[in-house]
């Protein structure tokens with residue numbers, strides 16, 4: 001799973017036009033999922049250091065849902081209101097039934113998106129996707145230099161990505177690129193944008209690394225300096241002004257450097273529903289890190305139960321569950337207290353304010369992380385790549401590098 | 410809420426302009442949400458009330474003027490239709506949801 005836009009650049013605006021007198025629509029509270037993300041497998045040929053699949057993903061590679069179970073999930077989610085479908089992973093192309101899933105998605109009226117590293121995309125498969133009605137393909141690119149691309153993904157895939165980009169374009173698909181930004185490529189912003197333009201990208205998303213899963217393990221090594229982020233944003237803005245509407249550029253600001261958290265996933269259980277490889281239903285990608293939570297699974301109960309009734313989806317809906325300083329904060333509707341996973345991973349308390357917030361009593365943890373990233377000793381620690389072997393270690397409880405982030409302040 | 414009522418004489422949208430839904434965008438009615446939506450890579454927009462009424466007439470054939478005439482006939486009580494329709498076209502074009510034919 002590359003860090004897609006899913007939480008961030010979702011354009012989910014309600015447009016109220018007044019072309020008729022009574023056109024003032026009621027602003028209905030969202031009670032239906034709009035987005036279904038199918039993380040169809042955690043298997044992946046790549047080993048990205050910033051991967052935000054769970055560090056213990058290896059547990060979930062043997063018990064994937066069957067094609068029939070996926071198709072049922074698609075139907076149920078559509079009934080609940082989901083319109084956008086993301087087919088993601090791991091590398092979804094490692095499953096040979098993506099073609100069937102695409103056909104079903106089309107039949108159901110989804111706008112479907114395949115999120116891929118490009119490994120495993122062939123002429124034959126892309127043709128089948130096109131014929132089946134897949135709406136678009138989002139390709140993750142890592143950097144313009146082969147060295148960095150291969151280093152950060154720990155594989156040799158750069159040439160392949162270029163080929164795949166051309167294939168996507170040739171089949172009349174919009175070219176949607178996703179580039180995860182980190183210390184090793186943030187200095188190449190202009191070159192990355194030039195590459196995207198040369199490839200004919202219609203959209204490019206520059207997603208600053210967020211620290212969950214493997215990227216949290218590697219945080220000190222991946223986090224860029226604040227000045228680098230500012231410079232990157234400046235270059236991006238300049239480029240955007242230059243290319244105009246021809247290529248849409250999204251720059252996802254890293255939350256560590258802002259003083260308010262993001263409204264994570266557009267609100268817990270508000271818009272997104274994620275079904276993982278083994279059938280767990282989650283309100284956000286990394287929700288399984290939260291303690292004392294039982295997530296529903298499509299094998300035991302339907303998606304309707306998961307969305308409407310399950311304690312997990314209801315737990316952090318609205319504002320009732322909040323603590324100080326959020327509960328009395330005048331800004332609480334803007335960010336709904338930020339990300340639960342980040343709050344838990346960094347402070348040990350899932351109900352506390354996201355420590356990114358400068359009003360959080362734990363904000364010093366973020367400041368410390370930023371300091372640590374400037375520390376040459378920590379920054380030069382070896383990167384722990386996402387591999388089955390490393391994952392097995394996490395499953396087995398060899399968590400020493402993760403524990404330090406769980407620790408209470 | 411965005412106020413779309415702008416002075417039609419100041420607009421870049423002309424009455425004989427013809428628009429179609431932009432490439433890679435899809436416009437459809439969503440029963441579950443009880444609203445029209447525009448779907449595109451990375452996002453979607455819900456179109457409430459009048460916005461949907463305008464967009465459903467964007468078909469690569471009807472001109473802006475045709476849409477105004479049709480909506481005036483459909484909603485005779487509304488007084489600012491023309492400005493609202495132009496405003497909607499302006500926004501949709503600006504956001505890249507529609508393309509000029």
Ligand code: SF4
Nearest residue numbers: 001002044048051090
């Ligand atoms: S290893 Fe890389 S390509 Fe594979 S799922 Fe993780 S981020 Fe995506």
Ligand code: SF4
Nearest residue numbers: 326329332337357359
């Ligand atoms: S105190 Fe809580 S609700 Fe207020 S801005 Fe910070 S995180 Fe958001």
